[in-house]
């Protein structure tokens with residue numbers, strides 16, 4: 283079972299993805315996190331990828347697909363995942379099925395208005411001091427989220443996937459309850475642990 287969590291930066295997608303993984307006993311995987319770890323380990327692919335993410339650009343598909351494939355190969359015994367940050371562009375959309383170890387059950391999209399995104403990111407940048415949270419990188423990531431990643435939602439719908447769209451402006455626990463409600467409403471497979 284696979285649940286993909288999508289949404290712009292600052293929408294709280296990582297928080298929700300983690301909560302979902304915990305509640306349903308699934309493995310959480312964040313592609314952004316893998317990228318940062320690869321760089322910290324001075325891995326060659328990680329060093330190459332950083333040139334892109336530091337500027338807020340998407341890391342090229344060939345690198346991402348390699349990284350994601352490797353991750354699933356390493357965790358071959360696990361089949362249930364909550365995935366944060368993949369796919370993000372049409373190229374990744376095309377290869378996602380061959381990369382994933384099981385069927386996609388649902389796509390959760392967390393929506394957030396532009397002004398709220400900016401407000402949250404300014405606050406987060408002061409606390410986390412993430413390398414890719416300069417004003418320019420944030421602006422570029424938002425542009426890509428809107429123009430490249432967001433249109434994938436329609437592709438998922440056109441291809442018959444179950445898409446759950448939620449409002450990202452309330453408190454995290456309210457968003458989480460709403461996501462779980464929708465997941466359990468239609469997914470007899472999903473039962474909290």
Ligand code: ADP
Pocket residue numbers: 290291292312313314315317334335336338339340341342346366367368369370371374414423
């Ligand atoms: P955010 O979702 O806020 O951008 P992440 O930690 O998920 O934060 O990702 C950080 C960066 O890693 C992205 O801005 C992008 O450069 C890169 N990245 C993550 N996932 C992908 C992906 N699937 N394809 C290409 N680049 C990615």
